[in-house]
Amino acid sequence: MIDEDPTETADASTPLPPLALLARAEQTIVGLAPVLTDLVAEFTRRELPLYLVGGSVRDAILGRLGNDLDFTTPARPDTVHEILDAWAETVWDTGIEFGTVSAVKSGQQIEITTFRSDTYDGDSRNPEVVFGDTLEGDLVRRDFRVNAMAVELLLSDGELAARFHDPVGGLDDLARRRLDTPAAPEISFHDDPLRMLRAARFVSQLGFGVADRVKAAMTDMATEINRITVERIQVELDKLMLGDAPWAGMNLLVITGIAEHVFPEIPAMRLTQDEHRQHKDVYAHSMQVLRQAMDQEEDGPDLVLRWAALLHDSGKPATRDFSEDGRVSFHHHEVVGSKLVRKRLRALKYPKHVTNDVSQLVYLHMRFHGFGEGQWTDSAVRRYVNDAGELLPRLHKLVRADCTTRNKKKAARLQRTYDHLEERIDDLAAREDLARVRPDLDGNEIMTILGLRPGPDVGRAWAFLKELRLERGPLDRDDAIAELRAWWEAEQSQETN
Incomplete structure (x- = not known):
């Protein structure tokens, strides 16, 4: 909270x-x-x-x-x-x-x-x-x-x-650390509605507040923002998110109703109570996660991490459900949220790599919570690292930032469990090349061993070996060939039956 x-x-x-x-x-x-x-x-x-x-x-x-x-x-x-x-x-x-x-x-x-x-x-x-x-x-x-x-x-x-x-x-x-317009704000914003987004951006960058009449005009004229191209909106949102206090700028867009038009998934989180009933709502929790993610930045502002922190729970409004005793749950909200984020960022014409990275972090942010302390198998560690790929350092920061409970014992337990996971990753990485988990045989070797020509069967064989590598770790060449042949024989047998 x-x-x-x-x-x-x-x-x-x-x-x-x-x-x-x-x-x-x-x-x-x-x-x-x-x-x-x-x-x-x-x-x-x-x-x-x-x-x-x-x-x-x-x-x-x-x-x-x-x-x-x-x-x-x-x-x-x-x-x-x-x-x-x-x-x-x-x-x-x-x-x-x-x-x-x-x-x-x-x-x-x-x-x-x-x-x-x-x-x-x-x-x-x-x-x-x-x-x-x-x-x-x-x-x-x-x-x-x-x-x-x-x-x-x-x-x-x-x-x-x-x-x-x-x-x-x-x-x-x-x-006075205040933003006001030279003329009446209604005239200024009607001339150029982008100025309303710029107000929120300056709030984030400068730590200023806005004059009451500016806030009132932004509220009354929120629909005017639809005159602005999505490309210009995206630029201003990024500048806002890269400011010193992005939560303040985003709050201004939410309370004036402008966010409903440029990124409706953000204000939608205000309507959803967190399952622990210890946060005001998912929106307030997400703002705190954003702050805590920023506290972990090492080389300046990280746009992908900040967006992922703000949006990690954006799937909760669509997945909210209540049990008979009144407790609320959000099953698979990370899956729904990832899809919502991908759709919204595409609509705002974000670069493909930003869209992919933010949506993947949203998708992965709950993976850690499926395991308890000491329950991470080597296979689970490999899959966690493999699925995160180059996003792993950001995923570490996001998961740690997602702990906002005031229960000190629970917070300590979560952090201790994640410490243990990172230790497992380091330990396994010292024995295996976790950064590049690939099958023990490449495509050419698969075709030679099985007598195949390029085609879908080679891809299926490669996927089988990749799955085997994730499950069991590196195999020597003879074992990999034996496993491949056994799999292929089973595949052929199923086709004939």
């Missing part, structure tokens, strides 16, 4: 001191002088202002600025292209119809976009691109006020300097 309300979105606690935030941002930006001074000098020579803008300013204030910098300027794209050609190592203009030219210099990737004052048709999220003439006009069209700040880059006695612009109060929102 988790202490937090499963509808929690983020921690919008004590405001941060604005002056300290600005000082940190200025220090970060001035630190880019070795890369940016010549670029600013060229814009200055042409009497053109250049502004760091949007997420780059937000991240500079938060002390998390990366290697991607976004700029805006009144200069038209052809002028920007000319300046970058002389300054950068590489320049590309794949976004030039939207006024954006990109470049790389000294490992820093930058995008410079001409001021815009776009208009929307209300049907798609693609605006009619209109170049603007004012910084304020460019900033007010942006999704959230924390992304509507700019820093003008200047040269003072040859040194890089910065001047802050905040026409819509983004710094105040950032200090």
Whole structure:
């Protein structure tokens, strides 16, 4: 059971001191002088202002600025292209119809976009691109006020300097860890419904909350998300899941009803009480499993593990059943859940390997619970490892994360049992090549021994030897040949009968 309300979105606690935030941002930006001074000098020579803008300013204030910098300027794209050609190592203009030219210099990737004052048709999220003439006009069209700040880059006695612009109060929102829109959220979300998903993504990435009016608009306009292509939805969901607090971003999508349209299997779990009756519901349990899986990540965020942790019990709503004494059960929910996950990820056009890996982890997550402490035979260990394949390290983490009971004795017993399984795997791996369990005879040998031509019989023989290898472990060649011939004779006998 988790202490937090499963509808929690983020921690919008004590405001941060604005002056300290600005000082940190200025220090970060001035630190880019070795890369940016010549670029600013060229814009200055042409009497053109250049502004760091949007997420780059937000991240500079938060002390998390990366290697991607976004700029805006009144200069038209052809002028920007000319300046970058002389300054950068590489320049590309794949976004030039939207006024954006990109470049790389000294490992820093930058995008410079001409001021815009776009208009929307209300049907798609693609605006009619209109170049603007004012910084304020460019900033007010942006999704959230924390992304509507700019820093003008200047040269003072040859040194890089910065001047802050905040026409819509983004710094105040950032200090309060709050997401709000420059204009009414209903207008903003109607112009581009993807902004509702971006709100949830920023909640996950930044740990911010959302303004009451933003949450209300997301709830009222949830169906608008159906205007967005599944490809764009998938990108935003992944960014959300890779954030520092994906449970918070997902909670926002669930409580506003947007998740019903983009991933209905997730809110469906809120309706299902866990069989132990110690969790608020399967949804709350799954959020805790997600947290505990993340605690085990070793090399940064693991998208496959996170999705598997969140979705491992997604088959429970469809398999819920009650006994005569009122106890609830979810038999074979891992099988049903695996199919549901595969179908949903395909609909969202996830890459095949992600779909396969997440659904396979969901399918396998209950396998461990079929065995008690000390009951793992060598054959069972081989099958567990073989079925998991390259997913075995993730399966270990998922199964351990799936223990959320507050019963300390039960939790300790489960962890001890899994420790024992991992010891069995290590012990058997020291004697056998568990990473590549294959038949003791290959296809060519099978055809030679049985006098077969390529065809289905060779495949059936290979499958028999693979099953034998899993059951008994490695056999010497003579024993493998004898077993193969005996199997083939039995097969032929059955066909003649």
